[in-house]
Amino acid sequence: MSTASTNPNPAGDAAGGSRGRAPAGERLADWADGRLGVYTLAKSNMRKIFPDHWSFMLGEVCLYSFLIIILTGVYLTLFFHPSMNEVVYHGSYVPLQGQMMSEAFNSTLHISFDVRGGLLIRQIHHWAALVFLAGMFVHMMRVFFTGAFRKPREINWVFGFLLFVLGMFTGFTGYSLPDDLLSGTGVRFMEGAILSVPIVGTYLSFFLFGGQFPGGDFVARFYSIHILLLPGIMLGLVVGHLILVVYHKHTQFAGPGKTNNNVVGMPLMPVYMAKAGGFFFLVFGVIAAVAAIAQINPIWAIGPYRPDQVSTGAQPDWYMGFSEGLIRVMPGWEVNFWGHTLVLGVFIPLVIFPLVLVAIAVYPFIEAWVTGDRREHHILDRPRNAPTRTAFGAAWISWYFVLLVGGGNDLWATHFHLSINAITWFVRIAFFVVPVLVFIAAKRICLGLQRRDRDKVLHGRESGIIKRLPHGEFIEVHEPLSQEQLHTLTSHEQYQPVEIGPTVDENGVERKIKGSEKLRSKLSGAYYGDANQIPKPTVDEYKELTSGHGHH
């Protein structure tokens, strides 16, 4: 953007003026404008307003870690050999001297021990991938709980969801590339899961691995998927995601001066250029420092892959953990019939795995259908003001974490001296029970917080000052809220439950009511019915209490 600067400094002006020409920066901008239309572009974007809230930087963390992954990934491709040809190791890591290993593993050792800074870049790449996935998870939750997915942003929610899913698979194909014992075990698990697919599973497996497992092809195939196919799609989605963020303008929380028709904050140039640009360096700096002190995926200690060997505590990277949980706690059901086997014990987890993710992805569309609201929403909800949504999100997270516990059941067993059988049974039951309990608890908490907000508006803030009245009674002094606070606490919208309406028309003819209509009315009642939201205080209620003539 510096080339598009339209703020010539006085000195430059004078110097340029003496020769009758515009300063160099302006001339460059003129040149670019004649070809790219940069002035028109900059007119609407250079001073674009971004609202400020700490949670808005979560998406930035994802964007920056994605850039870091691309930068370091390109460097790694300069040294990595995506080949499964077996070679004998002769590098500088003594304990593995003379061992047979694939070229992929060999070149990863070379990067780690013989390329100066190679280990650092490998570790930054891997750490950034973990941060990327964790960032996307938290960012997605921020968007979910504040209702930022509502119209007009549903498509951007879907873009973000796809980025999260593709990020998981890019991570999986990435950590499988070194062909080490741990990741190879993960790939074998994947093969077993593919084999469980009815009818075509065996064929899929043979096509993916170029024959029997492990064969000699999967590293090269994963490589092109990991460095080209998936990141290419993701880059496109990221660009689309950002264009939509700019086009829709950022959401903001309610507050004085903030409406659904404006966006209040500070301009891109200079404040957000410095803040967001600086934040890239902060994220990169922190990840580099972590990569300096915290070892990640030490493949030399794990050793090259051998299908007949395994280490204990085999765990995928964290974002794959919930699928690991599904596979670990599922009972081993196998159905044999007519010379065929239906491997339900593996296939059911394979089907639930995407369903867990889809459950949260489709939620915005379900909510839009229940509310029937077709307006644009740019003011964020506080989670408490959407109790059913918040409860659903909390239940989903608890579901996800129950499965994460299942994915690490061996670690829970060894670290806390628990029975692995007991943990497995706990997860099997918790899979069904915990989300329900969390849903109920989260909803109660939201309603409680709504009641507190209502109290605060009507009776003021508890000041903590105890006052003794002349007749000896002690009371706590309540401070009334300012108009800013009153406005902020009462500006949220409350929907009314959808009514089915009269079932008989004006001529007395009975109208047929569709099942979907009934369901919608029922859901709407569960969302916005009497017990499911606390009516926010009205001006009349407030005045009645504050006028001093109320009948309270």
Added chain:
Amino acid sequence: MSSHDIPEENLPAEQDTAHGAVTVADEENPFADPGLPPHEHRVQDIDEQAARRSERTVAMLFTVSMLATLGFIASYVTIPTDKSIFVFPIGHLSAMNFALGLTLGVALFAIGAGAVHWARTLMSDMEIADERHPVEASPEVKTKVLADFKQGAKESQLGRRKLIRNTMFGALALFPLSGVMLLRDLGPLPGTKLRHTLWSKGKLLVNMNTNEPLRPSDVAVGSLTFAKPEGLEENNEDFQTEIAKAALMIVRLQPDNIKDKRELEWSHQGIVAFSKICTHVGCPISLYEQQTHHVLCPCHQSTFDLSDGARVIFGPAGHALPQLRIGVNADGYLEALGDFEEPVGPAFWERG
């Protein structure tokens, strides 16, 4: 606290401003939007000294970054790649990795910290309101676009010339099949490959660790021995693919302890040989509990009872481990008496 407890004098409107109370400006609607609050000056906005201190802090951070980059270059050139250092409390680290990472981290972090400090303390922090415009087009625009579309569609004659339309859809629907065809050679068809392993009648059981053929006396009670078929060497081209199916684990039980009749028949002096590949999703099983004769797969904790036909006693596996029938040849070595009778490893559709 309910409103019943509050005497009238303490209700919000009754309280005077001297007690820190705030008045509500809009008498009609106290919940109305009061508009953007007035801008509050930072100390840097009114005190040039403070502003200069901020300027120096930012400049210092940028200088730290420059020094750290020089440190990165110096570390890269001077530190030997194999040098390791002890850093409390982390432990032993590669000196090169530690130095490069920290200097790079500091160089980047300082740039970021400088920029953010600059933005927060010196750049204007006046909040500005920008208008939003609805995404939806105005009715006029919509009418115009729809009319244009109809005009374009009409000019194309797509709707009128059905023959063109139908054949075009046919061609567009068919051509991706070429792409699908091209995927056919990604791999061979499965055939019966998953049903067979390298084991066959007369193949010796070779100890995986020593690479020597096993005699019954080599297998002690309570130990777990891994074996491969004779002739399969690490430097064979298809070693990985073959061992992925043929890997074997051997234990010696007291013949009295073997509960399964067929297991006893297929054993030799209490020595039993089972596939090492878990029937769940194919991890190699490696944990043996000698007292109970249970083996445990470390990946997903499927547990098999080797004294009872290797049936599943816990975990997600769906069927028992296949057993290899073994005997002893004329020279006194353990040998296989055939291939596994059922496919090893995870179940699949054609397994039956």
